[in-house]
Amino acid sequence: xxxxxxxxxxxxxxxxxxxxxxxxxxxxxxxxxxxxxxxxxxxxxxxxxxxxxxxxxxxxxxxxxxxxxxxxxxxxxxxxxxxxxxxxxxxxxxxxxxxxxxxxxxxxxxxxxxxxxxxxxxxxxxxxxxxxxxxxxxxxxxxxxxxxxxxxxxxxxxxxxxxxxxxxxxxxxxxxxxxxxxxxxxxxxxxxxxxxxxxxxxxxxxxxxxxxxxxxxxxxxxxxxxxxxxxxxxxxxxxxxxxxxxxxxxxxxxxxxxxxxxxxxxxxxxxxxxxxxxxxxxxxxxxxxxxxxxxxxxxxxxxxxxxxxxxxxxxxxxxxxxxxxxxxxxxxxxxxxxxxxxxxxxxxxxxxxxxx
Amino acid sequence: xxxxxxxxxxxxxxxxxxxxxxxxxxxxxxxxxxxxxxxxxxxxxxxxxxxxxxxxxxxxxxxxxxxxxxxxxxxxxxxxxxxxxxxxxxxxxxxxxxxxxxxxxxxxxxxxxxxxxxxxxxxxxxxxxxxxxxxxxxxxxxxxxxxxxxxxxxxxxxxxxxxxxxxxxxxxxxxxxxxxxxxxxxxxxxxxxxxxxxxxxxxxxxxxxxxxxxxxxxxxxxxxxxxxxxxxxxxxxxxxxxxxxxxxxxxxxxxxxxxxxxxxxxxxxxxxxxxxxxxxxxxxxxxxxxxxx
Numbered sequence: 001x002x003x004x005x006x007x008x009x010x011x012x013x014x015x016x017x018x019x020x021x022x023x024x025x026x027x028x029x030x031x032x033x034x035x036x037x038x039x040x041x042x043x044x045x046x047x048x049x050x051x052x053x054x055x056x057x058x059x060x061x062x063x064x065x066x067x068x069x070x071x072x073x074x075x076x077x078x079x080x081x082x083x084x085x086x087x088x089x090x091x092x093x094x095x096x097x098x099x100x101x102x103x104x105x106x107x108x109x110x111x112x113x114x115x116x117x118x119x120x121x122x123x124x125x126x127x128x129x130x131x132x133x134x135x136x137x138x139x140x141x142x143x144x145x146x147x148x149x150x151x152x153x154x155x156x157x158x159x160x161x162x163x164x165x166x167x168x169x170x171x172x173x174x175x176x177x178x179x180x181x182x183x184x185x186x187x188x189x190x191x192x193x194x195x196x197x198x199x200x201x202x203x204x205x206x207x208x209x210x211x212x213x214x215x216x217x218x219x220x221x222x223x224x225x226x227x228x229x230x231x232x233x234x235x236x237x238x239x240x241x242x243x244x245x246x247x248x249x250x251x252x253x254x255x256x257x258x259x260x261x262x263x264x265x266x267x268x269x270x271x272x273x274x275x276x277x278x279x280x281x282x283x284x285x286x287x288x289x290x291x292x293x294x295x296x297x298x299x300x301x302x303x304x305x306x307x308x309x310x311x312x313x314x315x316x317x318x319x320x321x322x323x324x325x326x327x328x329x330x331x332x333x334x335x336x337x338x339x340x341x342x343x344x345x346x347x348x349x350x351x352x353x354x355x356x
Numbered sequence: 357x358x359x360x361x362x363x364x365x366x367x368x369x370x371x372x373x374x375x376x377x378x379x380x381x382x383x384x385x386x387x388x389x390x391x392x393x394x395x396x397x398x399x400x401x402x403x404x405x406x407x408x409x410x411x412x413x414x415x416x417x418x419x420x421x422x423x424x425x426x427x428x429x430x431x432x433x434x435x436x437x438x439x440x441x442x443x444x445x446x447x448x449x450x451x452x453x454x455x456x457x458x459x460x461x462x463x464x465x466x467x468x469x470x471x472x473x474x475x476x477x478x479x480x481x482x483x484x485x486x487x488x489x490x491x492x493x494x495x496x497x498x499x500x501x502x503x504x505x506x507x508x509x510x511x512x513x514x515x516x517x518x519x520x521x522x523x524x525x526x527x528x529x530x531x532x533x534x535x536x537x538x539x540x541x542x543x544x545x546x547x548x549x550x551x552x553x554x555x556x557x558x559x560x561x562x563x564x565x566x567x568x569x570x571x572x573x574x575x576x577x578x579x580x581x582x583x584x585x586x587x588x589x590x591x592x593x594x595x596x597x598x599x600x601x602x603x604x605x606x607x608x609x610x611x612x613x614x615x616x617x618x619x620x621x622x623x624x625x626x627x628x629x630x631x632x633x634x635x636x637x638x639x640x641x642x643x644x645x646x647x648x649x
Contacts, residue, residue, distance in 0.1 A: 084395075134627070138627075138628045138629055143393070143395065144575070145624055147572055148576065148623050148624050149620070149624070151572060151616075151617070151620045152617050152621065154569075155616045156613070162613075284449070285453075324464055325460070326457075326459060326463075327460040327461050329456060330456040330457035330460060333449065333452065334445075334450065337439060337443075337446055337449040337450050338439045338443035338444075339445075340443045340444070341443055
């Protein structure tokens with residue numbers, strides 16, 4: 001790596017790290033205000049997230065859907081699109097996974113599992129194609145349409161899970177996923193863990209690599225990024241920007257569908273209503289924090305997974321309500337979005353690096 | 357069958373369901389007409405609903421609760437405004453952050469103040485005047501007032517100007533930044549008031565996540581009503597009617613979830629221009645930078 005590149009990477013880290021630091025500071029002030037001890041609380045938070053092997057596994061399990069949803073938001077961002085509908089794309093992906101994974105019988109695992117995962121990706125991709133096409137063909141802002149489609153998907157899934165696909169029992173859920181479509185859990189592989197961390201995490205790592213390759217090593221990725229930087233210039237350079245907008249939405253939606261598939265096939269093994277505490281929305285924060293780069297997304301997902309799991313432990317051992325974590329996440333998003341605040345508080349050491 | 361579905365109480369139920377939508381949609385269009393995307397309505401409404409109950413709990417006076425709701429919505433909007441106007445953050449991102457913040461903060465404070473996880477203690481609610489609680493009448497009046505202000509006063513003209521072409525407005529001496537702050541804060545105050553209509557008008561408690569997407573339905577009503585007060589009023593009534601009707605349809609076996617989709621589908625169809633195109637203000641979502649005019 002050249003010297004300038006190293007400086008550039010350090011500069012890229014400034015805003016996310018500064019935002020996290022400011023977020024934790026705001027959290028500490030809130031904990032003080034309610035009469036708690038911030039050091040004790042943050043210690044409990046850390047122990048809850050990374051205290052032992054099993055806790056680390058659970059943190060990775062909580063991070064897994066965020067890797068997918070963060071990648072989904074980041075990929076759309078790279079094309080200049082704000083996909084706020086990852087939550088809905090995840091829901092329809094989950095629905096497809098739950099249906100194909102439980103109702104298609106008689107297939108060997110090598111066919112059934114990929115088939116189920118692909119149907120989840122297809123469902124998410126098609127769901128996201130609608131706002132993509134409307135943006136490309138009718139010029140409608142994708143933010144509004146993806147919000148609307150989130151609510152349509154909530155209602156659709158609520159209807160299907162409580163009525164049509166409901167398994168017998170108290171809680172609304174679909175019938176269990178067949179063994180031939182399940183992602184293996186850590187708890188089934190080793191005896192020291194009861195974690196539901198599953199092979200979906202490895203798919204998440206692979207997805208980061210694939211998206212990196214796609215964006216920076218292929219022509220399509222170059223075209224997508226060109227449209228994101230300037231649709232007009234891209235069009236002038238011979239890129240069909242409408243086509244790239246639709247493509248970016250479909251890929252983004254497919255990643256959202258994968259987030260649903262991992263939860264249904266590995267973590268929950270059925271579609272339980274309310275399985276997501278908002279993974280799609282946390283993905284927005286993860287993508288922002290990760291500067292829309294797959295490596296950043298991975299780190300952001302791990303951070304948010306750790307905050308959520310550690311938060312529960314903090315609540316248990318220090319009486320600071322777990323919802324403080326949600327407040328922290330919102331504050332971090334504010335500081336990342338308003339990066340000028342962070343840049344002002346953490347000024348550059350030297351004025352000019354030359355080429356940056 | 358129709359006579360079971362349609363009677364005078366259905367009309368009352370429609371107005372009750374439409375009230376928070378009307379107020380929030382009007383608030384939303386004031387912000388959006390000035391050029392600020394307001395997807396944070398949901399969060400501001402939720403904060404308003406919460407503050408209303410807290411103030412009514414500690415003072416025993418629901419009217420003070422309403423004022424508390426307005427202030428809380430305004431404060432959330434001020435944060436939204438500072439981040440998106442002064443620091444030029446992406447308005448959709450900051451709006452999302454407001455929604456997440458409100459969801460977390462209300463539950464957090466519910467634990468701290470009342471030691472409960474989901475539902476606050478009961479408080480004194482607003483009185484009923486005739487058929488409705490007072491905020492319903494205010495909502496209807498608000499439509500007329502906003503229409504007059506937006507289209508028949510210089511102030512309204514300025515709001516519309518800075519949302520369409522802020523640099524042109526600036527050259528004729530309109531303070532774009534200040535106007536946008538005012539519009540965003542008014543919008544937040546109205547969303548907060550709508551929250552009070554839910555928690556002190558319809559109910560007498562705060563329930564975790566009680567706005568249940570109404571902020572987004574209001575956004576939909578604003579778009580479906582083509583960013584005009586009267587249009588937003590009509591759309592809110594329509595969506596309120598759908599809401600009131602779903603309860604009854606459920607009674608005769610129609611799944612309520614399918615009826616709940618209607619507002620969102622209508623909005624997408626309207627935006628796509630299949631039935632009378634909705635066009636947003638031209639400068640919507642762009643931070644105003646004086647240096648770039």
